[in-house]
Amino acid sequence: MPLISLALASSRRFAALLIVVGATDPFAVAVPAQAGETQTGSSAREAQGGGKGDKPDKVDTENLFGFTEGTDTGKKGEQEVLVDSIGRFSKRRDGPGRSGYGAAQPLISYQYDPTDNFSIEPGLRFDARDSRGIAGVPNKAFGTFNGGSVELKYQFFKRTEDRPFSLAVLAEPQYARITPVEGQGADVYSVESRLIADMRLVPDTLWAGFNLIYDPQVSRLKGSGEVDRTSTLSLSGAVMAKIAGDLFVGPEVRYMRAYEGAFLNRFEGHAVFVGPVLHYHVMEKGFLTLAYSTQVFGHDRDPDFSDRVFNLTQFSRHNLRVRFGVEF
Template identity: 35%
Template sequence: MPPRVSGLLAAMAMLLATPLCGRAAEIDTEHLFGFMLGSDVGRVGEREIQFQTTGRLSRAGGNYRALSQDIELEFTPAPDFRVELGTRFAAYAIRGVPGLDDRRQLGWQGVSVDLRYRFLDRDSAPFGLTLAVEGNTSRIEEGAGMPARSTGAEIVLALDRELVPGYLVAALNLLYQPEWTRLTGAMVTEREATVGVAAALLAQPRPGLLLGGEARYLRSYDGIGLREFSGDALFIGPTAYLQLSERARLTAAWSIQAWGHRAGAGGALNLVGFERHQARLIYGINF
């Protein structure tokens, strides 16, 4: 891991652990972040529908654009436990990218189930702590957009703390994403995994508006055992959260690959395994 990344993450961990005066204020971290998770899981009986649009742009050479639209239903059936059911549509416009077939398509991609359990609540503990486990299945390979049968998971440990109650919140995520993919017509199932760590800091200049940024360091591997390193990347970018009304909210985030490299290759960026730009817009409403 680059020294700058490890230094940033160590500083975030110290902030999360440092005792501060005052009680946690009314900041709900469940939907604050664009590419990360907060530890809050909602109140018992709460129901929400969420529309998440993600764009991934620019790879090595040629033109690369991938857009996904997730529709997710969330509900909290018991204290500290949240369930999310989702479906995804995806669009690809790929032309002249080395190693990828030219492709222009739009279609239904797959479904997912996300379960979250909060072990620590910020109101009664030094920080919030939640474990999120998502399972998904897909008929379109995510990177190249090729027809496939893919099964994957995302396991995230989310920590957060209000450094200044009601004004400044910090978060830390640790993630592991294994995936099994068999392209249509292929005889072999490809196995790969991504691990990462992410940190965020957001401030609330006025009620219902939070501004800040997220930094994510991701490492990819061939195989799910994390033995064959294939590349890594560091993403940094701004995040904004706006409470539109008592029931509606909007989150916007943009990340740019600031550093990365591919195993066995030089250069300051990894545009084979990761995109140059990632953007996300999330609209949610309670009902």
């Protein structure tokens, strides 16, 4: 350092040389320009915080991973309209005869990004189902409006070339008119909360996402006034590979635990789901995500079903998610 100071004091040319070297050498000493001189090229961009290592990741992971949420939010002022439907199929039959179970909860939402790291997404929810001959589930078939929700998401920092990972938190208060499993009329309140992490494993090729999800729910049945409190704790993860152009595919794994009580009070059962995910950019500002998962293992604490391979009381056997969005 004394030698550099002496050189700067004795030679303006040598100072200019240090500026040029500093633009290419990450260990060089930054030197301010002398009067009448200007910074140009990459040195000027780095002085403004626009160095190569600060460039954001090219891939938006928000909707990349299927049932697993990505950390990304849009740029300030961006808007998006989304149609998101999750279908659940096949539960334990109740005796001989015809049986079947299918339930779908479509969501139509509008997302707005007031800042680069924060998004707000209000939405309207619907419910359509057909159940017959299923244990613990009334026989019924209908479709109806099912309430609304507001998703609030904050991303702590963006992925860049030098920092391949990111973190975010999400909270989604919801109100529904139909219980999610039985399809009974009720006032249902829940707040799904997620801790989200994702990482670029191989530049422009491979990404991974992880979620820790806590979802408490309180339901008051219409007519009887009976109150039911439940909660779910889940861990999900997916790895997505860029196959060609705007097409991404990969596997996803979810582990879900069901509890009686809104604060994980009493363990009721768990299940493991595995399946593929496909994500495709339909247009410049549109996307389509398809995710399917099937229960490969489960356990129910109910003595009547504890010896069964799957948990079909709290969970269904098959899940399908279709999500489409357009940004403007």
